Amino acid sequence: MVNPFTPRDWQERFVRDYQTNTQKNFLLEACTSAGKTAGVILDLYYSGTSTRIGRLPTPQELESDGYQGLVLSYQWLTKSGNAETLRQTLERSMRGKIFLILDEVHHASSELAYGQACETAFPDHVVSHRLMTSGTPFRSDQNRILGNWVNYASVEDNVYECLPDFRYTLAEALRDEVIPAFSFVTLAGEFTYLRGEYHYEGKTFTNAQNEKELTDALNTAIYVEGCHWNHNLAIRGSIILPQ
Numbered sequence: 001m002v003n004p005f006t007p008r009d010w011q012e013r014f015v016r017d018y019q020t021n022t023q024k025n026f027l028l029e030a031c032t033s034a035g036k037t038a039g040v041i042l043d044l045y046y047s048g049t050s051t052r053i054g055r056l057p058t059p060q061e062l063e064s065d066g067y068q069g070l071v072l073s074y075q076w077l078t079k080s081g082n083a084e085t086l087r088q089t090l091e092r093s094m095r096g097k098i099f100l101i102l103d104e105v106h107h108a109s110s111e112l113a114y115g116q117a118c119e120t121a122f123p124d125h126v127v128s129h130r131l132m133t134s135g136t137p138f139r140s141d142q143n144r145i146l147g148n149w150v151n152y153a154s155v156e157d158n159v160y161e162c163l164p165d166f167r168y169t170l171a172e173a174l175r176d177e178v179i180p181a182f183s184f185v186t187l188a189g190e191f192t193y194l195r196g197e198y199h200y201e202g203k204t205f206t207n208a209q210n211e212k213e214l215t216d217a218l219n220t221a222i223y224v225e226g227c228h229w230n231h232n233l234a235i236r237g238s239i240i241l242p243q
Contacts, residue, residue, distance in 0.1 A: 008035060008178060010168045017166050018131070024124070025149045027105070027132045029164035033179045036133050036168075037103060046071040056086065059094050074107055077117035086121045098127040105132040105150070109143035118146065137162040 007015070010030070018026055030036035045067045047056055062070060077083045090098055100122050102108065108115040122130070130149055137145060144152060145162060152160040173179045 005038060005040065009176065010172065010178075011035060011038075014166050014168070021165065023165075024127070025130045025132070026166075027134070027137065027150050027162070027164045028166050028168075029134055029137050030168040031170045031173050031179070032135045034135075034168050034173050035178070036135070042068045044069045044071045047073070047076055056089070058089065074114040074117070077121055078113045083117040083120040087123065087126060090121075090126045095126060096128055098122065100127045100130045102130065102132045102146075104134055106134045106137055106139055106145050108146050109139060109141070110147045111143045115146050119148070134164075137164055 014028060014030075018028075028036060043066055045057060045062055045065075047070065056070070057065070057067075072086075077086070102118065108118050110116065110119065132146070132150065134145075137150075139145060142159075144150070144160065151163040151165075153163055155161050170179070174181060
């Protein structure tokens with residue numbers, strides 16, 4: 001079957017950069033809707049769709065059935081024994097030959113279960129290359145994204161910034177008309193509200209004292225039924241235009 005996919009300009013530039021890069025690990029940052037998961041059609045076996053054999057198929061079984069790869073979820077990897085069993089299977093027959101793609105890799109931190117499972121299943125001696133993708137290569141908990149595989153630069157004491165190897169931003173996508181023009185609506189001002197047993201006075205979105213207060217403030221802004229607001233809250237909109 002003829003593949004109908006026609007790459008966008010940024011995708012062609014990314015492929016050229018990737019093909020000339022000799023490092024094992026590569027992080028692609030591309031904004032939402034840019035098309036970072038679009039590409040050549042592959043026949044992939046998804047671990048969540050079949051329980052017939054009660055286990056993952058071996059690489060040899062996948063190949064004999066015409067599959068070019070295997071799709072796993074981060075959650076599946078964290079289930080007891082799965083990451084270790086997969087690593088052992090790959091070591092036996094595919095050692096050093098695995099091309100690993102980690103989509104939305106910001107979900108995986110070396111400090112937490114998803115990242116630890118990835119590191120167990122796909123160590124250096126098992127994989128040939130790791131291609132990681134994300135539209136938002138940062139974490140709200142400030143943990144690093146797979147710190148041994150992703151590059152970081154120190155910004156200040158105990159503050160680090162992720163350094164993607166290729167970046168396609170919202171501004172570029174707007175310029176290229178890959179995505180339509182959009183607006184951000186922001187809330188600002190001092191307000192008072194009730195949420196459950198909590199009563200907040202004179203709060204803003206920037207002076208919350210803890211995660212609970214910030215979460216309550218944001219939830220109240222989205223759903224105000226049953227909440228009391230004062231009249232100092234303003235809604236401001238800003239339009240981002242192509243540069």
